């Protein structure tokens with residue numbers, strides 16, 4: 332079997348070797364000095380590489396300046412551009428950054444709203460059209476030694492993929508496999524893959540499936556792993572630990588990102604704890620009896636403790652279903668231990684005891700006070716098991732990413748927002764205050780009728 336090594340500036344990624352944490356700036360890319368400072372802080376906190384979003388063509392020039400300034404300050408960490416919607420922007424960034432993250436959904440068939448059927452022939456033609464659209468970028472990256480991450484997200488799969496496989500782990504794996512085919516047909520191997528979802532179980536299943544398929548094909552590319560829209564605070568950390576930890580303990584992953592709706596610098600220490608757990612011997616403090624995972628410890632570092640319990644619970648639950656998790660750690664109060672049990676069981680899907688708030692880590696596309704909305708939703712609606720609320724930074728990507736929520740709010744320009752009920756937008760672009768009030772009103776009406 333061939334294990335591919337991907338080179339990104341001064342870092343080489345090979346599955347099964349070193350693990351690197353990474354994060355992403357959430358400042359406005361046009362605010363170059365602010366973005367440079369934040370990128371440096373993230374790197375100094377221990378990130379192997381730093382990602383910066385490039386939403387529009389006008390941001391390419393800003394990105395060039397940002398990279399120059401980072402290098403002038405003497406920092407050599409790889410800089411990654413995050414490109415979501417316009418393949419042309421990705422091409423413009425070759426030679427500017429060290430790696431480009433693309434979303435395969437943006438290279439897929441256009442103007443086909445509703446498929447009723449797709450023949451194999453038609454399907455293969457669509458793959459070849461995707462290949463044609465990707466070719467100029469891939470050829471340029473090959474010539475410049477620029478790496479690519481093919482970042483498949485459950486919320487932005489191509490229409491044909493959803494038509495054939497639904498929003499399933501298979502769809503994520505299949506999408507990534509198609510891109511292996513596309514890259515290999517163009518003789519390009521400097522490519523990393525990621526398969527992300529906001530549900531930890533879906534994300535781990537997709538990655539395991541993809542890894543199995545890569546092994547069957549005989550070539551393994553590095554994986555970047557993470558749970559999207561994990562949220563914030565304890566729940567966000569636990570969700571990431573359950574998904575990322577389960578994969579790391581299975582030996583899957585080269586780079587990881589813990590996506591939190593908090594300042595990105597805070598993601599790195601937690602990511603590092605997860606990396607440490609992957610190489611530690613934790614077994615003495617954990618045992619499974621009657622399908623319950625018992626965790627006994629005297630670890631007093633709370634973040635490390637959360638990371639370890641989350642990772643081991645995810646690993647064990649996704650291998651053989653657990654009925655519950657029991658935690659005893661005298662360094663924390665009974666209430667803290669119970670809160671951790673609740674968060675872990677919810678993230679694993681063992682027991683749902685509270686509302687799930689799905690929120691993105693924000694990026695340059697966020698232009699409203701997302702943390703304020705989260706706090707309001709959390710304080711008003713946190714105790715409704717089964718209720719899912721999405722709080723997303725932008726209207727471009729947010730609706731797709733909060734696909735399976737009951738209600739949601741997404742940011743637009745100038746501190747404005749739009750409100751969703753399920754998949755339907757139920758407001759125009761309105762002020763943040765109007766949006767919060769509408770969201771509260773529709774959730775309350777829903778809860779009254781439940």
Ligand code: SF4
Pocket residue numbers: 691692693694695696697723724725726727728729732
């Ligand atoms: S959903 Fe959030 S993280 Fe994703 S592109 Fe929009 S603002 Fe950025």
